Amino acid sequence: MSRVKRKRTWLKVVLLLVLIGIVGSGAYGYSIYHNLQKTAKSVHAPIDRKPVVERPSKLDMKKQEPFSVLMLGVDERPGDRGRSDTMIVITVNPAKKSMEMLSIPRDTRLEIVGKGINDKINHAYAFGGIEMSMNTVEKYLDIPIDYYIKVNMEGFKEIVDAVGGVYVNNDLDFTYENHHFTKGELVLNGAEALKYSRMRYDDPRGDFGRQMRQRQIIQGVIKKGANVSTLWKYNDMLKAVDNNVETNISFDEVKNIQKNYADARHHLEQIQINGSGTKIDGIWYYIVPEDERASIQSKLKEHLGLS
Template structure:
């Protein structure tokens, strides 16, 4: 694997939340009031995207029939006058029959075709060029699978969500210090600020961006586990407020209810997938290159999980 060229790091956290499971966890358990507030929050974050898919299904996805589906997670640092880049891109496939999820982190510097631009560039530039639509189309063509849904999070507000669910628990395999916080090896309970620093560290890890991606996925799983725990509903109002301010998705409230009903068990068995490649320069710009063989291997794995083969 090539060595990443050092670069100035954005200050936003480079991870985000699997919001669909958190929003609908325990629906109906506390009666109409919570149901009403969940509906209101779901409508607030709902933002449909109008696009022509690069990879089409043979028939429309039916969640009521427990068909496997995919989600593109985008972690974006947005500032005034700057649309931002999706420095975190995670594709999740969910198969309820296997009761499993596959979680693929796509390195932000991966050299790909940017669909709609007719150029080759870093995959995270797709968001800067064309927002959610171009990101979905680019990832869809690169992986050769349908991307059914997206969840976009403004990472500046992520620590509020971690705090709202009562923090997260992770298993750390590397002793390091980041942002004034020391992270020892072993099981750690992290609040929002600690989770932000834990997941953003890259320079002191010999694995570079891959180590950071692993920590990102750990925090995502931690939020999922806390958000889907019935005890988190005691603070549901804080959770919903944090989500409403920082999340957008094309998943409707009815679809969220169907996912909660038919797919919730899948979160207990998550396989993390790493993209193998090498780094190098084109001119003075550093990219991450993935071979055709590696790309085909990942495509086949995701297609099998989505029951498309």
């Protein structure tokens, strides 16, 4: 599988968010509700693990306590678990009516928890799947990771098209794969959103620019997925979710998110981790200074009400 194709993976992280958004739209007709419940049960995959960073007490969504989600964009092939080429941590705070979205560069060098080595963070999934990925991110960020959403390669263009395209505010004039993206507000269909999000080498910000555009697409799908006008295509969206998503978020928890956390989606802050690239033993890594890591940890803890 080429690197270009792997860059598509992250777009599938939006699929479960669309599921949550549909619930949040108030569409509770019997047929829709039944199909939502069926899809949620189909993609539900609980995980039994001992957290590396434990909460002071068990998360209680009914009390509107802040929570976190690790999104993994995974390139899986027959006989090969693959790697999580995209890792995004989202924290949700209903009291502040806000979400924070942190992209972790896939080449970030850190300790792989359970493996006992320092390596690229995207190797954690290849070594130990969901559990090792969650444990590694927990230790690195020093926050509890409550939920995960794992998504595969298929369905990214269809889901953007199913919500009627997404709006983005483009700050860089560029051309990629024969499509020109002008500065300003753009409306992108699925194919255009893919091109917009995967351009990297012509951006002076490098991977940071690509990560920013990825988060813009995710934010756009969250907004459109929660819009009642998209519901006429809800079957297409649910089919894409069913085919491409695995998560430990249950249907009851999805309903709790809609009931107690819906307003948080209106204010989303994008966060990046600053560092620099270097080669160690001939392998390229992204190195994050300890003071930068501590600053990110402090920000996330504060948003989760754990500082």
